[in-house]
Amino acid sequence: MIVAGAGVQGTAHLARAQGCQDAFKAVDLGDAAVLAVSDGAGSRDRSALGAHIAVDAACRLLARDIPAAQETPEAWTAWTAGCGKAVVEEYLRAVAGVSGDDASDPGDLAATLTAAVVAPPWAAFVSLGDGFGTLLTRDDRCHLVLPPPEGPTAFLSSPGAELRIRTFVVWEPELSGVVLSTDGCAPLALDHPTVRELPVSAGPLPADGFFLGLAAALRDNDGDAEPLRRLLSAPEAGSRTGDDLTVLCALVEEGRPWP
Structure with a gap:
């Protein structure tokens, strides 16, 4: 498994002397990988810390007791749903630990979460907020399996977050990789449907x-993230979005037979 990621401070954040509020973390388990990216709420002073808490909680919990490849879809779905609830609970517990007397209002550490377990031929997703996930297949196709939701952004600290978190599982025998991105990457990584002569719907x-x-760049460089960092740091990237940009991916080794 090739696991690589990069995060770049947005030009708008740099202009306002505001630090990067994205965070990412990955756990390479050999035959599987756990990925998590988070975007702290820009209007909250401690949201960068909240983003780090979110990815730490997600990677720790999603790396436990991952179902075997031979398990049923029902087993994978139940496990992923349980992880989603547990991640919200762990985030709130950790936030309470650093908030002291303000534990009743965790909003200062508000953060989104987009996380995945990549265990071919399975990919399991946990998400809350406006990050997005893309699945790659061996026939060189991309599938936006986790599109950014419409409406106001929800955070792990939002009321009822445990009921709003999205969890789902994909079984894909041609799986070649999963890429997670924070919302700042949308202008670079997503096409408007009219570009392909499709309706807005x-x-x-x-x-x-x-x-x-x-x-292709990551495979050619044996997982060295420098090409990814250069891509996100390029002037044309900064001109299209002023937000922080974070991309994290796990690519399956080519030619690997599935269980």
């Missing part, structure tokens, strides 16, 4: 050139 679509080029 089709929603955003993954930009094949972005994802396939990224995967």
